[in-house]
Amino acid sequence: MEKFTTEIKPKDKLFDLELKQVWEKRYLLWLFIKRDLTVKFKQTIFGFAWYFISPLISTFIYIIVFSRVAGIPTDGIPQPLFYLSGTCLWNYFSQCIGKTSTTFQENSGLFGKVYFPRLISPISEVVSHLFRFFIQLSLFVIVYLIFVIKGADVHPNWYLLLFPVLVVMLGGIALGLGLIVTSLTTKYRDLKNFFSVFVSLWMYATPIVYPLSVIENQKLKTIMTLNPLTPITEAFKYGSMGAGEFSWGWLAYSFAVMLVLLVVGMLMFNRKQKMFIDTI
Numbered sequence: 001m002e003k004f005t006t007e008i009k010p011k012d013k014l015f016d017l018e019l020k021q022v023w024e025k026r027y028l029l030w031l032f033i034k035r036d037l038t039v040k041f042k043q044t045i046f047g048f049a050w051y052f053i054s055p056l057i058s059t060f061i062y063i064i065v066f067s068r069v070a071g072i073p074t075d076g077i078p079q080p081l082f083y084l085s086g087t088c089l090w091n092y093f094s095q096c097i098g099k100t101s102t103t104f105q106e107n108s109g110l111f112g113k114v115y116f117p118r119l120i121s122p123i124s125e126v127v128s129h130l131f132r133f134f135i136q137l138s139l140f141v142i143v144y145l146i147f148v149i150k151g152a153d154v155h156p157n158w159y160l161l162l163f164p165v166l167v168v169m170l171g172g173i174a175l176g177l178g179l180i181v182t183s184l185t186t187k188y189r190d191l192k193n194f195f196s197v198f199v200s201l202w203m204y205a206t207p208i209v210y211p212l213s214v215i216e217n218q219k220l221k222t223i224m225t226l227n228p229l230t231p232i233t234e235a236f237k238y239g240s241m242g243a244g245e246f247s248w249g250w251l252a253y254s255f256a257v258m259l260v261l262l263v264v265g266m267l268m269f270n271r272k273q274k275m276f277i278d279t280i
Contacts, residue, residue, distance in 0.1 A: 032124035037131060051135040055091060059083045066209045075211040075243035077154065078147050084140050085240065086208035089233055092133040093170050094199060099125040100178025101195060105185065119269065122178060126171045133167070144240070155242030162239060162251075166232050169258050173228055176261025183268040207233050212245050225250055228257040 062083040066072045074082035100122040148154060185192045203209075206229045215221040224230055231254045237244035 029120050029124055029127070032120060033128045033131075036124060036128035051132055052139050055084060055087045055136050055139060058087045058091075062087070062209050072210045072214060075213055075237075077237070077241050077243050078152050080143055081140075081147055081152070081154065081241060082211075082237070083209065084143055085237055086233060088133065088136045088140050089170065089236060090203055090206065090208050091136060092129055092167075093174050093229065094203070095129045095132070096126050096171055096174035097178045097181075097199060098196075099129070100175055101181035101185070102192065103178070103182045105182070105192075119266070122175060122182070122269075125178075126175050130167070130171065154240075156240055157238075157242060159235065159239035159246060162235060166236055169232055169254055170229070172258040172262055173254075176258065176263075176265035179265030179269040180261070183265075183272040186272055202227075202229075206230055207244075211237075211243070226253075228254040230254075 059080055063079050066083075067074065067079050103118075103122045103125075144154070181191070181195050185195075205224065205227050207224075212221065212224065212230065212234055215224060231247060231250035234244040235246050235251055238246040
C-alpha cells in the first residue's frame with residue numbers, strides 16, 4: 001500500500017502563515033524571481049536600458065515642472081540628485097505595491113492548478129523589483145559622483161549606513177499593504193481602480209519632488225510626517241546628501257507601521273487564499 005508523506009488541505013488556523021513552507025520552497029522563490037526578470041523585458045528593444053531611461057525621463061520632467069516652473073527649492077541639493085534620489089525610492093515602492101496588490105488576480109490560473117505557498121508570489125515581486133531598484137540606484141551613484149567631482153555641496157554622513165534598513169522598510173510597507181489590497185479586491189474588484197488613484201496621489205504626499213522643509217505650517221508638516229514613507233525618504237536624503245530632516249522617533253514610527261501592515265496583510269492573505277478560487 002502506497003503511503004503519502006505530504007497532505008494538502010485548507011488552512012484552518014488563521015495564524016498559520018506558511019513561513020516555514022516558504023523557506024523550504026526557497027528554490028521556487030528564485031524561479032519566480034527569474035521569471036519576473038526574464039518576462040519583463042522579453043521582446044523589447046531597449047531591454048534593461050529602460051531601468052536607466054525611465055528615472056532619467058522622470059527626473060528631467062520634475063526639473064522642468066517643479067523647479068523651473070513652480071520654483072520649488074531642493075534644500076541646496078543639485079536638482080538632478082534631489083529628484084533622482086526620490087525617483088529611485090518611489091519607483092521601487094510603487095512597482096512593488098502595484099504588483100503585490102494584484103497577486104490573486106494575475107496568478108489565478110496558476111493558483112488554481114498547482115499548490116505551493118501562496119506568499120512566494122508576492123514576496124518574489126518585492127525581491128525581483130529590488131534587483132531593478134539597485135540598477136537604478138547605480139545610476140544615482142554615477143550622477144552623485146559626477147557632482148562630487150565637480151565640487152557640489154553634498155555631505156554624506158554615517159546615517160547612510162541605515163540605507164539597507166530603509167530599503168527593507170520600503171519593501172515591507174509595499175508588501176504588507178499589497179497583501180491587504182489583493183485580499184480585498186478578490187471580492188470587490190473596483191477597489192483596484194480606487195487604489196491605483198490613491199497610489200498616484202500618495203507620491204505628492206511624500207517629499208519626492210519637494211523637500212519637507214518647504215512646508216512651514218507645523219500642523220500640516222506633522223500630518224505629512226504621519227505618512228510612513230516621509231521619514232524613510234528624508235532619512236535617505238539626509239544620509240546621502242546631508243540635507244533634509246532626520247528623526248529616530250519618526251523612523252521608528254515608520255518601522256512600526258511596516259510591522260503592523262505586514263502582520264495584518266499576511267493574516268488577511270492567509271484567510272482569503274482558502275476561498276479565493278471560488279470568488280475570483
